[in-house]
Amino acid sequence: MKILISPDKFKDAATAADICIALEKGIKSTFPEAVCTLKPLADGGEGTLESISLALNAQWISCLTQDPFFNPIEAKYLLLPEKKMAVIETARASGIELIKPENRNCMLTSSIGTGILIRDAIEKGATEIVLTVGGTATNDAAIGIASALGVRYFDKDGESLLPIGQNLRYIHKIDDSELVFNRNKVSFIIATDVENPFYGQKGAAHVFSRQKGADEESVLLLDSGLKNYASVLEKHTQINPQNITGSGAGGGIGGGVAALFGAKIISAADWIIKLNDIEKHISESQILITGEGKIDSQTWEGKLISRLLNLASNYQVPVIAICGTLQDVEKIAQQPNVMYATSILKSPMTLEKAIVETLDLVEKQGILLGKLMKKLKSSHEVGS
The missing domain is CATH 3.40.50.10350 (Glycerate kinase; domain 1)
Structure with missing residues (x-):
């Protein structure tokens, strides 16, 4: 049999x-x-890279990065030099399993570690970044990722903002003049099976932030922050992430990367099933x-x-x-x-x-x- x-x-x-x-x-x-x-x-969360590595002739790359609380850690991603492609799993550096349940607080966590992995892959020649999104400890809408890639965020007084969830509601200006890569030479794909919008009752904060340590007050503040950031993104890029299916994936990572860097969002399950x-x-x-x-x-x-x-x-x-x-x-x-x-x-x-x-x-x-x-x-x- x-x-x-x-x-x-x-x-x-x-x-x-x-x-x-x-x-x-x-x-x-x-x-x-x-x-x-x-x-x-896997479906884009933990274990996705192992599933992909079995199907592709990929190299495991180890990189010094940061966990959701900015502590130094090592994390791995997959590099396919012949295709100039990197496959990066958000859970590796920004995952909820990196934090003990009693310490989880997505008001204070950042996806910056995932951004460091992306930057390392680009420096190693990758021109296509596939980001598998799931199992994150964050609700920062990828401002951590963007910060690691040279984007800066400011409040209405011109003060620089730390890229964490609770600061989304204070973002007034985006400065991407020091972006570390050429937008025309690097493309992004977001692989996820989450179809939630950026904000609202079915958005990232209301649906997912409680399991990441948010209390009821924090859920409302995070949702308000996502709504504010969506407005700022629309002014900066002419793209409103709320209009993109799956933009709520990974605490808003899907929408943040789609609006800032033109990422395409695809079904992780379909992609992995096809690869295998x-x-x-x-x-x-x-x-x-x-x-x-x-x-x-x-x-x-x-x-x-x-x-x-x-x-x-x-x-x-x-x-x-x-x-x-x-x-x-x-x-x-x-x-x-x-x-x-x-x-x-x-x-x-x-x-x-x-x-x-x-x-x-x-x-x-x-x-x-x-x-x-x-x-x-x-x-x-x-x-x-």
Whole structure:
């Protein structure tokens, strides 16, 4: 039996690659004749570079940069010298997982570290920057990124502003006269599966900032800041990020980079699926095993898993879905090619314990799935 194992990460617990390995180990222990193909995927957030590096002949580049609180760290990105392309994951230098939950505060965080990575890539010859946006600790609308690239921000009194979320509402003037690259020679692509607008009830602050440490007052201040910055951007560039689908991605990074540098926003899931030739692998498989940390209502809104299910449906390949938290069971039951869906949790436990034991729980689930698929194979052969 040919099995394609192609999950997303289990957020805060395990990478997609580690989930693949644990599942295969469990399956092989009870179904040794299974032929497993491992294709870990991502949606623009954490783990995206690992998925891309498996598909492309890319170099890992390590760079000294800054975390969301301006502390020095090292982070990596991918460089494809022959294509003059760099793929940079915002989560590497500006990610929420870099900060302990109790210390998260997107009023004070900056995307400057991601900008430093971009600058390094341009200095190394990259003329196309693909920025995968997801899992950020920031709500600064990319003013940190822009600052690292030579853009300066001033308030109405002409005072220079630190590029952090709480200062968005004070921006009065943008000065990009000292930009470190030629706009006509460097292009940007934003890869994300977020379609939220820049500001408003469905915008970056209202939808995402609470998980980044914002209280209710901060949410309103950040939203007000995004609205102010959108107005300033429109005056400076003739582009209002609020009119761009996905501009709220990464705490406004999508809109900020699109307005300032002309970035094109694309679907990260579609891009990564294409890079990894997933459609071909699905067509050649008898079962697809996929999953993510939480399967809920958002899973079906054009996200990575929903795209995989659509492809599997096209080739009539049955799907097994695994996750840490299983919600929206009614919707799952409506998916015509989902043969089985389950949480890896088999007993009540705290989130902390579940995170620590994730890979062991995934492997145990693989053991059970291996037995199930072996039985299915035997029954099919007998019936034939």
